[in-house]
Amino acid sequence: METAEIIKMPQRHIAAIAVEKAYRKGDHKIPVLHGVNIDVNRGEFVSIVGQSGSGKSTLLHLLGLLDAPSVGEIHLDSQRIDDLSAKSRDELRNRVFGFIFQFYHLLPELSVIENVLSPLMIRHSLLGYLRRKKQFQNEARELLDRVGLSHRLTHRPSELSGGEMQRAAIARALIGKPEVLLADEPTGNLDATTGGEIMDLLRKLNEEEGLTIVMVTHDNVIAEQAGRTVRLREGRLEKLAEAA
Numbered sequence: 001m002e003t004a005e006i007i008k009m010p011q012r013h014i015a016a017i018a019v020e021k022a023y024r025k026g027d028h029k030i031p032v033l034h035g036v037n038i039d040v041n042r043g044e045f046v047s048i049v050g051q052s053g054s055g056k057s058t059l060l061h062l063l064g065l066l067d068a069p070s071v072g073e074i075h076l077d078s079q080r081i082d083d084l085s086a087k088s089r090d091e092l093r094n095r096v097f098g099f100i101f102q103f104y105h106l107l108p109e110l111s112v113i114e115n116v117l118s119p120l121m122i123r124h125s126l127l128g129y130l131r132r133k134k135q136f137q138n139e140a141r142e143l144l145d146r147v148g149l150s151h152r153l154t155h156r157p158s159e160l161s162g163g164e165m166q167r168a169a170i171a172r173a174l175i176g177k178p179e180v181l182l183a184d185e186p187t188g189n190l191d192a193t194t195g196g197e198i199m200d201l202l203r204k205l206n207e208e209e210g211l212t213i214v215m216v217t218h219d220n221v222i223a224e225q226a227g228r229t230v231r232l233r234e235g236r237l238e239k240l241a242e243a244a
């Protein structure tokens with residue numbers, strides 16, 4: 001009797017299917033994406049490269065439900081998610097996705113640990129938050145320890161270096177236990193060494209915790225550190241290298 005070979009199929013996590021996006025500017029339509037297909041598997045680390053203006057951030061925003069495609073679909077696992085009600089999309093975005101950006105977007109008037117806790121303050125009712133405040137603070141401290149910032153809990157963002165601000169932003173993105181981290185030029189404002197340290201951290205999160213990561217970058221050296229790279233060209237995706 002033949003032994004059936006068990007082939008482990010990669011599991012689709014997040015996908016864009018035949019996505020088109022055009023922005024409106026007055027009477028004008030600005031077409032940006034022309035039928036983009038991308039499938040990111042659970043636990044994958046994918047980088048998206050392409051020239052400035054090629055639509056990288058636009059695509060990332062569509063994947064994370066920050067914006068809606070003009071045509072096409074966004075799927076999470078096997079579920080279409082771009083056509084959900086605004087409330088369901090908000091809920092899903094907050095629960096499933098963590099975001100980090102080139103300029104960190106930390107709240108300047110809050111301390112590092114308060115910044116990390118801020119998504120939980122938004123997610124829970126005041127009473128619910130206060131009831132679990134100790135637990136949440138412990139989780140925030142653990143995360144800040146993991147990103148190497150346990151000595152900066154009460155600093156304000158203006159008292160941090162760029163690398164430290166991005167570490168704080170990563171901890172903030174992780175506090176809600178996201179399944180997918182979407183990173184828009186996470187090293188774009190950092191020197192090569194500091195950017196490398198941030199990439200080490202992202203790779204560790206991907207390899208050790210199985211976090212799915214989609215990262216936009218214009219830097220090919222940074223992009224190569226992901227497991228797979230795709231390039232946006234004239235609003236369409238072409239496949240590049242796959243890591244060995």
Ligand SMILES: Nc1ncnc2c1ncn2[C@@H]1O[C@H](COP(=O)(O)OP(=O)(O)OP(=O)(O)O)[C@@H](O)[C@H]1O
Binds near residue numbers: 023032
């Ligand atoms: N809200 C908007 N309204 C109108 N046009 C927009 C809007 N957002 C982006 N665009 C245009 O869409 C195109 C793609 O922008 P996008 O930010 O996605 O590119 P990108 O590849 O991320 O560029 P960069 O590497 O410079 O950040 C650009 O020409 C931009 O001007």
